[in-house]
Amino acid sequence: MHMNSAPHLLTEDRPAYERILDDALRHAHERPDLAAIGERLNPVQLRTMAMAAVALITAAAAVEYEHYVKARDELRATVQDRGARATGADELPESGAGIGAVVTVLAPVLAGTAAVIFLLVGYILKMLDPPPAFARTMIGAGWFFAAATAAAILVAAVGLLLAALRNGSTSLAARDSGEELPDDVARARDAWEDALLERGILPFLRDALADPGTAPAVRPPYRPANRMPKIGYSRPDFAGPDEGPAAAPRPSFSSPDFSSPDFGGPEHELD
Structure with a gap:
C-alpha cells in the first residue's frame, strides 16, 4: 500500500x-x-x-x-x-598493493615458462651422442625454475586467502557500524517516533x-461496472406508438404544382 x-x-x-x-x-x-x-x-x-x-x-x-x-x-x-580523506591517504598503499599483486601473478608464469624451456632444451641435448657438457646444467636450471613456480603459486594462494579474510572482516565491520547510530542521532530518532x-x-x-x-473517507476498491457509463447525455427515446405521451400531429406535405407558365394549348399562341 x-x-x-x-x-x-x-x-x-x-x-x-x-x-x-x-x-x-x-x-x-x-x-x-x-x-x-x-x-x-x-x-x-x-x-x-x-x-x-x-x-x-x-x-x-x-x-x-x-x-x-x-x-x-x-x-x-x-x-x-x-571517507574522502581516507581515500586520499590510501592512494600510496593501494599503489604498492597493486604492484605486489602484479608481481604475485607474473612470478609463477615467468618461472613456469623458464622451467619448461630449460627442461625441454636440456633433455633434447642429453639425447645427443655424446651429450654436451652443459645439458646437465640446463636440466638443473629447469628443475630449479619448476620449484620456483610451485613456490610462487603457493605464495599467491596464501596471499589471496589472506586478502579474502581481510576484506570479509572489513565489510562486516562496515556493515555493523552502519546499523549503529551515534547517541545524538539515535535520541533524535526516538524522540520523533x-x-x-x-x-x-x-x-x-x-x-x-x-x-x-x-476522518478521511476510505475509498472502496475499484470494480468495473456491468453497464456502460453515462457520458453526459441520454440515449434517445425509441418508445412505440402506444407508449409514452401523445405525439404531436405530424406536418403534412403536398407535392407542388409544376404546370408550365403561360402555356395552355393552341388557343394561347403568342402574338
Whole structure:
C-alpha cells in the first residue's frame, strides 16, 4: 500500500511511519481508549485512513522530525568527509598493493615458462651422442625454475586467502557500524517516533473511532461496472406508438404544382 506524498516526510522514513502505525494497531487492545476497534471500524480500515492522512498525522511531530533529519544529515556529511580523506591517504598503499599483486601473478608464469624451456632444451641435448657438457646444467636450471613456480603459486594462494579474510572482516565491520547510530542521532530518532505515536497516530485513531465521519473517507476498491457509463447525455427515446405521451400531429406535405407558365394549348399562341 502506498502512502500519500507528504512534503515534510522523506521517502526513506515512510517505512518507519508504517512500522509505528502497525505496532499501534497491533497493541490497540492494550489501550482502553482504542477498545472500540472492531465495533465501528476494523484495523484494516483504520490503517487505510491513517495512510491517507500522512500529512496531517506527521505534522504533529514536525519539530522533532526536523531535528532528527538535521542530525542525520550532519552525520552523513561527516562520514562522507572522512571517507574522502581516507581515500586520499590510501592512494600510496593501494599503489604498492597493486604492484605486489602484479608481481604475485607474473612470478609463477615467468618461472613456469623458464622451467619448461630449460627442461625441454636440456633433455633434447642429453639425447645427443655424446651429450654436451652443459645439458646437465640446463636440466638443473629447469628443475630449479619448476620449484620456483610451485613456490610462487603457493605464495599467491596464501596471499589471496589472506586478502579474502581481510576484506570479509572489513565489510562486516562496515556493515555493523552502519546499523549503529551515534547517541545524538539515535535520541533524535526516538524522540520523533515517540512524538509521532503519542501526538499523531494515537489521537488520529481515537478521533476516527469516536466519529468515523470526521476522518478521511476510505475509498472502496475499484470494480468495473456491468453497464456502460453515462457520458453526459441520454440515449434517445425509441418508445412505440402506444407508449409514452401523445405525439404531436405530424406536418403534412403536398407535392407542388409544376404546370408550365403561360402555356395552355393552341388557343394561347403568342402574338
